[in-house]
Amino acid sequence: MRESYQPTIALQSLGSVELEALLNCSYTGSLLLSWGSVFETTVTALQLQVKSALALCLDFLHQRIDPSSCLDVASFAEAYGLADLQELAEDYVLRHFNEVAATPKFLDLPSDKLLKYLRSDSLYVPSELVVFRAVVAWIEADPTERMGFAQDLMKEVQFPLMTFREFHEVKAVDLWRACSDTLDLCWSSFSSLEEQCRVYYPKDKLVLVGGDQITADFNKRLPSRKLWYANTIRSRTGLVREIEWRMLGEMPESPRFSHAVGVLEGNLYIIGGRHYYGTVDTMNSAYRYNPLENTWQRLADMHEQRSNFSLVVRDQRIYAIGGDRDINNNLDSVECYCPESNCWRSLDQSLSGHAAAVWDGEIFISGGFDCRYQCLVSMFLYHPERGTTYLCDMSQDRALHCMEKLAGHLYVAGGVCNLRKFYTDQLLCERYDPLTDSWSSIPSLRIPHVSGASAVLEDKIYILGGYCQEDYSESGLVHRYDPATLRWENMGRMPGPNTYIRACILHFPSQL
Known part of the structure; x- marks a missing residue:
């Protein structure tokens, strides 16, 4: 069983010189930041209410966010009540879902977070095959614990929007050996004559x-x-x-x-x-x-x-x-x-x-x-x-x-x-x-x-x-x-x- 999803923060004790820089930095000053220290530095700035340092940290997170860091940033922002940063990070996940789903961090998402992203009207994907592959990868990362979520997750895949060639890949995955009833549900959705669309x-x-x-x-x-x-x-x-x-x-x-x-x-x-x-x-x-x-x-x-x-x-x-x-x-x-x-x-x-x-x-x-x-x-x-x-x-x-x-x-x-x-x-x-x-x-x-x-x-x-x-x-x-x-x-x-x-x-x- 994988550990529950937590932001990866390389915590390092702040030395006296770095702490002094943190306390005295300003918008025109400089604060050496990296992904290994920015989360802890942000927490310290919050606790000490050093607004200039906090602004530099948040600017770093805004400017440097990418597919491999956005889930960490979203979780960190939610934990510390940074609403604007959380909105930015979650929006980044939704707009770059294809790239984010290919990162190791994606496989550690809890089921409720994954469902939240899949159900969002701001989810952008070039093809429903991207959503399907992401769901399969997430389930296969821990099939024993996650197979029970398969049906709810697959309901969020708009199978009627797939081509026959794309759905051929759907039928070929090994996942269906353990949940053939879910495959029947997917096939029924794909074969439906009801017009569907994904609205973004x-x-x-x-x-x-x-x-x-x-x-x-x-x-x-x-x-x-x-x-x-x-x-x-x-x-x-x-x-x-x-x-x-x-x-x-x-x-x-x-x-x-x-x-x-x-x-x-x-x-x-x-x-x-x-x-x-x-x-x-x-x-x-x-x-x-x-x-x-x-x-x-x-x-x-x-x-x-x-x-x-x-x-x-x-x-x-x-x-x-x-x-x-x-x-x-x-x-x-x-x-x-x-x-x-x-x-x-x-x-x-x-x-x-x-x-x-x-x-x-x-x-x-x-x-x-x-x-x-x-x-x-x-x-x-x-x-x-x-x-x-x-x-x-x-x-x-x-x-x-x-x-x-x-x-x-x-x-x-x-x-x-x-x-x-x-x-x-x-x-x-x-x-x-x-x-x-x-x-x-x-x-x-x-x-x-x-x-x-x-x-x-x-x-x-x-x-x-x-x-x-x-x-x-x-x-x-x-x-x-x-x-x-x-x-x-x-x-x-x-x-x-x-x-x-x-x-x-x-x-x-x-x-x-």
Whole structure:
């Protein structure tokens, strides 16, 4: 019989020097921490009420949590009443269940904890086979004591969502020799004609803002003021994925598209764009939305009217980069917004339709149109004080594309590329490594996403909407890229307008 689940804490007596450092450290000081000492140091800080030391310990646990430590952190936080830390650790378990289930710590979970995780609406798994394998591994770690839990645990596996090939693995496990009645229950569930789905509620929400709807008749185009958010991600029979969208509200001003959005300190910023296609329809207005209070605030206008520009957040400031006033007037300026002031910086060339992202405090800018409206292959660093540094070119030219940061790399996808005197859809995708200044290919998109939106939610890249350059039809679909599997997944259709829309990730209050 295994010992009951307890956090593994390598307890070491604090020496006088370490204790003195603990008592005297501050937020600007340093405290040497490791997984072998952080739990005991946290307990000492709690007992002695040294708030600065406790803050450093909790920051260590927040930043260093991983699949092998999250169960220890969750158990430790529960034992000492650290509710915020417990919520973070348990959320990590649910979002990384596949990796956590492969760790030795998972096999020591008590049955009630395992059932709690399996029943949670925040459990994310790429396939029900992951849940089944985890349950089997947990039972086989101590079959004598745990076989009695098999039926209750197997009820939490959504067998109808499996393919026949996956269920073939289910029937082949040795576990059924000791509980054939449970196999009958699994087979009955798999064979059921009743439609089932696993509903997953992301902790953070994917938000869509504004956009336009393409029609051949310009007079019937309908730019949008609406904001939508992805309430649930549903897995259905046949490995079908779809997003349930709900409306969040409306922007207080005119409809807008080709705008930019960013998130700073939990607030959504919506800046610039167009409200129609005329030369005087480009906007310079800016708004801030507080999701916790559900309130809007009008901010100072930008100095320039901008559409098709990039917006990034760096060092608690918002940078609006490049863009255009109209189809013949690209901008070579950067504006910086902060509570105290606005300031200008210049780029080396006029740009619009480019993409930008921040990695390790640096602003990276890829592709876009030059002043002759040729798609570029360029990748460069922009620094507000040092200016521009050119990096390795992409292998493919592109504009009106997306770029997102994920796991130490920058991914570019979608957009258009040069084709003689015209453009065509760019389906090829690439990944940039900032440490080696090099590009590598990743799987291509299945359909065009020109001027679509993008965001990263829970370690996956979402590309949303846009249009097809070849026939100007709306894409209307959401595709998700998983770097772990190197696959693009179809996540269903979008709500409302599909083109020139923008996306971001917000943390919502629980009542939403």
